[in-house]
Amino acid sequence: MRGEVQKPKVSPLYDPKVRSIFFQVALCLFIFWLFYEAYSNAVDNLRRAKIASGLGFWDSAAGFPISQSLIRYSEDPSVFGAAFSSYGRAFWVGLLNTLLVAGIGIVLATILGFSVGVARLSKNYLVAKIAYWYVEIVRNLPLLLQLLFWYNAVVKALPAVVDSLAFRQSIFLNNRGLFVPAPITGDTFWITGIVFWLGVLGALFYRSYAKKKQEKTGEQSPVLMMTLGLVFGLPFLVFALSGFPMTFEYPSATRFNIGGGISVQPEFLALLFGLVIYTAGFIAEAVRAGILAVSKGQTEAAMALGIKPKLTLNLVVIPQALRVIIPPLTSHYLNLTKNSSLAVFVGYPDLVNIFTGTVLNQTGQAIEVVAITMLVYLTISLTTSMFMNWYNTRKALVER
Amino acid sequence: MTDMTAPPPPSSRQPAPAAYIRHNAAEVLPPPMAVSGPMAWIRDNLISSPFNVAMTLLSAFLLYWIFVPLLSFGVFNAVWNGTDREACIITAARPTVGACWPFVFERFQYFVYGSYPVEERWRPTIFFVLLIISIVWVMRLTAPRRDIGMLFAFVFTPLVSWWLLSGGWGLRPVPTNLWGGILISMIVASVGIVFSLPFGILLALGRRSKMPIVKLFSVALIEFVRGVPFITVLFMASNMLPLFVPEQYAPDKLMRALIAAVIFASAYMAEVVRAGLQALPKGQYEGAMAMGLGYWQMMRLIILPQALKVTIPNIVNTYIGLFKDTTLVVVVGLFDFLKTIEASRIDPKWAAPTTSATGYLFAAIFYFICCYLMSRYAKATEERLAKADKR
Numbered sequence: 001m002r003g004e005v006q007k008p009k010v011s012p013l014y015d016p017k018v019r020s021i022f023f024q025v026a027l028c029l030f031i032f033w034l035f036y037e038a039y040s041n042a043v044d045n046l047r048r049a050k051i052a053s054g055l056g057f058w059d060s061a062a063g064f065p066i067s068q069s070l071i072r073y074s075e076d077p078s079v080f081g082a083a084f085s086s087y088g089r090a091f092w093v094g095l096l097n098t099l100l101v102a103g104i105g106i107v108l109a110t111i112l113g114f115s116v117g118v119a120r121l122s123k124n125y126l127v128a129k130i131a132y133w134y135v136e137i138v139r140n141l142p143l144l145l146q147l148l149f150w151y152n153a154v155v156k157a158l159p160a161v162v163d164s165l166a167f168r169q170s171i172f173l174n175n176r177g178l179f180v181p182a183p184i185t186g187d188t189f190w191i192t193g194i195v196f197w198l199g200v201l202g203a204l205f206y207r208s209y210a211k212k213k214q215e216k217t218g219e220q221s222p223v224l225m226m227t228l229g230l231v232f233g234l235p236f237l238v239f240a241l242s243g244f245p246m247t248f249e250y251p252s253a254t255r256f257n258i259g260g261g262i263s264v265q266p267e268f269l270a271l272l273f274g275l276v277i278y279t280a281g282f283i284a285e286a287v288r289a290g291i292l293a294v295s296k297g298q299t300e301a302a303m304a305l306g307i308k309p310k311l312t313l314n315l316v317v318i319p320q321a322l323r324v325i326i327p328p329l330t331s332h333y334l335n336l337t338k339n340s341s342l343a344v345f346v347g348y349p350d351l352v353n354i355f356t357g358t359v360l361n362q363t364g365q366a367i368e369v370v371a372i373t374m375l376v377y378l379t380i381s382l383t384t385s386m387f388m389n390w391y392n393t394r395k396a397l398v399e400r
Numbered sequence: 401m402t403d404m405t406a407p408p409p410p411s412s413r414q415p416a417p418a419a420y421i422r423h424n425a426a427e428v429l430p431p432p433m434a435v436s437g438p439m440a441w442i443r444d445n446l447i448s449s450p451f452n453v454a455m456t457l458l459s460a461f462l463l464y465w466i467f468v469p470l471l472s473f474g475v476f477n478a479v480w481n482g483t484d485r486e487a488c489i490i491t492a493a494r495p496t497v498g499a500c501w502p503f504v505f506e507r508f509q510y511f512v513y514g515s516y517p518v519e520e521r522w523r524p525t526i527f528f529v530l531l532i533i534s535i536v537w538v539m540r541l542t543a544p545r546r547d548i549g550m551l552f553a554f555v556f557t558p559l560v561s562w563w564l565l566s567g568g569w570g571l572r573p574v575p576t577n578l579w580g581g582i583l584i585s586m587i588v589a590s591v592g593i594v595f596s597l598p599f600g601i602l603l604a605l606g607r608r609s610k611m612p613i614v615k616l617f618s619v620a621l622i623e624f625v626r627g628v629p630f631i632t633v634l635f636m637a638s639n640m641l642p643l644f645v646p647e648q649y650a651p652d653k654l655m656r657a658l659i660a661a662v663i664f665a666s667a668y669m670a671e672v673v674r675a676g677l678q679a680l681p682k683g684q685y686e687g688a689m690a691m692g693l694g695y696w697q698m699m700r701l702i703i704l705p706q707a708l709k710v711t712i713p714n715i716v717n718t719y720i721g722l723f724k725d726t727t728l729v730v731v732v733g734l735f736d737f738l739k740t741i742e743a744s745r746i747d748p749k750w751a752a753p754t755t756s757a758t759g760y761l762f763a764a765i766f767y768f769i770c771c772y773l774m775s776r777y778a779k780a781t782e783e784r785l786a787k788a789d790k791r
Binding site: 020023024027028031037038041042044045046048122123124125126127130136137139140141142143144145148149152153338339341342344345352356360366367370373374377378381382 | 444445446448452455456459460462463610611612613614617623624626627628629630631632635636639640642643644645646647720724725726727728730731738742745756757760763764767768771772775
């Protein structure tokens with residue numbers, strides 16, 4: 001220490017580096033202590049309550065029925081085999097149900113939210129006011145209240161099976177859910193499927209070709225028409241030529257029961273409705289803010305250049321508005337996914353309902369079950385935000 | 401117009417002094433359509449184009465379709481007097497029944513206080529009064545001595561309320577499992593609000609700290625809590641927390657919900673505060689450091705007052721979210737406001753076709769008023785701050 005004359009002598013008590021190291025070590029010790037205490041208490045408490053620990057329960061028989069399942073599952077091991085009736089299987093059923101309602105919900109909420117957001121900026125006074133009050137009411141009421149309302153006061157109040165609301169004797173709506181015809185594909189349907197995917201590929205190629213052509217020569221190509229034709233027209237033609245290889249199984253209603261076709265549970269309907277209507281209110285606000293964030297000068301400049309109003313919207317306003325809209329949109333998508341956990345209140349068998357509800361009650365292994373559930377949501381959240389960040393960087397302003 | 405631009409007619413007479421001077425009066429034009437007044441407003445806003453007309457008609461239909469049934473349900477067909485379900489069931493004399501308001505009137509006390517002992521209900525009432533005084537004192541800009549108001553709201557009210565509600569020191573103890581209704585909703589929301597602000601500030605500072613370990617833990621906690629649904633945090637608090645503490649210290653249900661609410665709200669508050677900190681120009685930090693202020697002095701005197709000011713609207717919005725989320729504490733087993741309605745609407749005494757809808761309508765009115773007032777406040781603050789910036 002005697003050799004370093006230049007350095008002013010600071011008591012180590014006031015040296016920021018020493019302080020910072022000391023503080024961080026103390027924090028580490030504190031958190032370590034917290035975890036250690038929690039761990040030792042948990043071991044103690046679990047032993048006293050005679051609760052097993054570890055993931056041993058994953059393969060044991062679940063023994064409870066699940067009302068909606070996208071994959072094979074049965075509470076009775078003799079139906080599909082033991083692997084299809086375990087707690088682990090129930091976990092996947094719940095996870096898929098969560099993803100199903102979240103996926104459909106996100107698509108519908110985006111459509112509704114964008115419409116309402118644009119409607120809020122409408123020049124039509126009535127339309128703008130209705131959109132405004134829609135947003136205010138939906139955002140200022142708890143989601144749980146809205147879900148309970150849709151489930152108990154709307155879906156449950158639908159007519160009984162015997163007087164279902166029927167549309168052409170093929171679509172039925174009653175308090176058991178929504179029943180629509182189920183398509184049954186014929187022997188030669190695979191040709192149509194292949195042609196559809198070829199059409200998608202072809203449309204993608206055509207788009208890049210048209211873009212290159214426009215960059216080279218300035219000529220525009222009918223991209224939209226070609227895409228529609230390739231993706232929908234061509235497969236339909238093949239479908240028709242191969243002799244319409246599809247039949248429908250219609251739901252049939254008897255006096256007390258209804259069966260056949262595709263049935264959509266009332267719980268699913270209520271949850272989807274509630275989530276879509278709630279989230280759309282938030283998306284509408286994000287969309288409105290995004291459109292308002294594009295300065296008027298941009299529109300005026302585009303008009304001064306003689307660009308048509310529709311093209312101005314497509315090429316000038318929307319791309320710039322999207323930049324502002326996408327970050328909040330991401331968080332609303334994530335919120336919808338997380339809010340789908342409120343399924344437990346309407347009885348839709350989502351991840352939280354099956355796993356944190358029934359499985360937790362049956363096994364009593366709270367730590368494992370809650371931790372796994374949280375990890376799942378965390379994974380969904382982190383992957384979604386990673387994807388949206390990637391999309392956002394693609395759309396972001398490229399600055400020199 | 402045309403005869404002005406047309407070439408002058410060839411005249412055979414002597415040279416006209418000026419052929420372009422017109423000789424006959426111009427056609428009288430109709431007066432311009434009004435550009436102001438109600439008719440013009442209607443023309444501009446409702447029927448400017450065929451599409452607009454269609455939208456107007458659609459909107460009018462929608463309004464009719466919503467308001468007529470709503471009004472007839474809530475007011476015109478509603479039942480206002482009665483003592484039990486007899487008043488609200490469908491009879492031959494009354495084929496359509498609207499809202500069953502006597503159900504709400506009779507259960508009103510239960511909705512507000514839950515099962516809190518009847519003779520002790522003056523205590524929650526004082527709590528509500530203290531709460532309202534705190535809110536008004538802190539939030540009203542023209543209120544006198546708002547610094548004392550902060551102290552009153554964040555120290556005096558919580559302590560006195562806790563003593564009043566739970567009892568002891570001369571008051572009869574009331575166990576928390578009897579609390580319920582709006583009381584519980586307000587307690588969870590207020591505790592979340594009072595505690596999440598300081599914790600959120602600490603987490604936000606931690607996230608922006610130069611110390612890697614502090615930063616790591618702050619980021620991990622914030623992102624973890626924000627990545628999972630509130631309901632799983634509640635499950636964690638209600639199922640895991642009791643395992644993590646020695647048996648004799650196991651928290652009661654209310655405490656579990658409060659812990660979950662505070663953790664959850666703090667993570668969101670941290671991000672809100674962080675946005676405010678980021679919005680401050682670097683010069684503020686540099687200026688404070690140049691003045692020789694230490695870290696905490698800098699934060700307390702220079703950075704946080706400015707950062708918090710610009711985040712007030714977002715803080716209020718977080719509070720709205722928390723207030724709405726208090727409805728989820730029912731998974732812990734608490735009887736919050738919505739749960740008291742759920743419990744009452746299936747009571748056989750009031751079993752009638754419209755009881756549920758009436759209960760939900762009442763809850764909706766309550767939540768809407770609370771949240772809408774808060775969001776109006778946030779909006780007004782935002783506008784005030786924007787105005788101050790423009791100056």
